[in-house]
Amino acid sequence: MTETLSIVIPVYKSSKSLSKLVEKLEDVCSTLPYNYEVIFINDSPYHTATNDALNRLVKEHKNVVHIRLTKNFGQQPATLCGLNHAKGDYILTMDDDLQHHPEDIEKLLALKTHDVVIAKFPKKKHNIFKNIGSKIKGLFDHWILGKPKHIKLSSYRLMSRSIAEKILSIKTPYPFIPALLFSVTDDIVNVEVSHHSRDEGRSSYTFFKLLKLFSNLIINNSSILLRVIGYLGFSSAFISVVFAIVILIKRFTQEYVLQGWTSLILSVLFFGGLTLFALGVIGEYLIRIVGTAESRPVYFVRQISRGED
Template identity: 45%
Template sequence: MISSEISYSVVVPVFNSSHSLVELRDRIDAVFKNEMKETYELIFIDDGSENELTWPFLDGLSKKYIEVTSIRLMRNFGKQGALLCGFNNAKGRYIITIDDDLQHFPEDIPSLAALNAHDVVIGRFEKKEHSISKRIFSRVNNWFEAKLLGKPRHIRNSPFKLIKAEVVKAFLQIKTPNPSVSALLFYVTKDVKNVNVRHAKRPYDQSGFTLKKMFATFANMLFNNSSFLLKLIAYAGISISFFSFLLAFIYFIKKLTVGIPVPGYASLVTVTLFIGGLMLFSIGIVGEYLIRIINGVELKPAYVVREKSGE
């Protein structure tokens, strides 16, 4: 993955974009050649775009510019799969992820690169130009990432990142179905820094990241990259079991002191609560084992390449 000839690999997942790709390439090229004076490669991943113009644009860019590689996936595998495909093909010492819609400023790449002594540098948008629904979703998602994935609480996550190749190499060794890049990232390292970057309004086309895809991304994090729900059930089972023991003790004392007018009531309630709590606790334990078995056995690919243009 690491090449002494290439300092930076820029990975761009693409879905249905076309005209923005030329401007994005030009601006990234200007940043590396004119400002940073660093070698780079630009990797576009066409994630099963429905726009018939997308692949011709990418294919043309890869044939015209030696720094550009374009990869076309067989179908839409989602942004996470597209990113993993880019990571597997990256050769630089540092990998930068940036969106294809020009809402991220390529001119802010030097700000990320200035902190490349850290494992991961994440762009924190000073002012987001998203809709209200997307901003709300982003805040909720960030909170859950801290709770479920171990993201440091002071870190704001975004798709605009710089990652050391060593970190990428480490989390690519983790074979899991429906992977989340953020989950893999925060599992491998906690050396993460934020840097303020700008955020622009989308100049071309409409966003392909619909509300449906937002919820799918969140569900993927919740069900496939954490055991939060199973742990919640286990904790609920333990709590109910503890409550049943406490209630049994109370009824036992009450029966000895003042008596209980309904025969069998105390034992029935206590046994019912105890068995229910024990069952929930057992389901949680079994679920933990199932998660580990599934993750270790069901090695579905995160992406499948249809064709590749340029090297």
């Protein structure tokens, strides 16, 4: 029985690159011993050019699926939507801008005996600020997710259907695909592929979107901030005890003079600020705990169009 490959592609305000992408995918997949489907998740449902391009592709290509969401939910929820609707024995995720070349799919499939195969790029075609940010995030991925240092992350990845099902079984209001992958398996490998310049427009990841993604990594996928608060609290308590001992010693060994107003104010400000910071972090955790308890879906589908319809 022929196995099936599902190719999941979140789309955000793209139109010109999509037709070329489908053509390249057809050229590659026609040479592979798999049935295949290309699932586009439209995360910009009210962008006319994107809607028109995807509707046209559905009419022209029988293997194309267009899933239109009700609003912009972000790349991570859109990817989960694609995983949930994929029918393949193997599921491949990639971007919509041709920075991930379809010609490299065969390299990922060559390692399909592993649970997850992630494309690694020797040199990324990003600006210097995004490359620096990527390196910093890589350090946090290692500290927080337990990612081995030799493993590089990207959205160009192949996973088995069983791994996708395990990921989908984890209910979180702030999903982060790499964290979900590392929570279900250690059998993750890299394969080196080339990274290309964007075929259209610029990245949709603004500074604030990257900051939100980073906060999801820090808060939703680790307890690192709670631990930091614990360490700060312990350190503050220790400093307070030392300071109190010093004051007492000076009180009994020196002539007492009413002084210390500055140190008193500084102490109040320091410990008051530390308390407010701790309350803010704890509040953020409580907000996300409430979101998880509500079991609120991370995306909603408006319409699904298939090539065979």
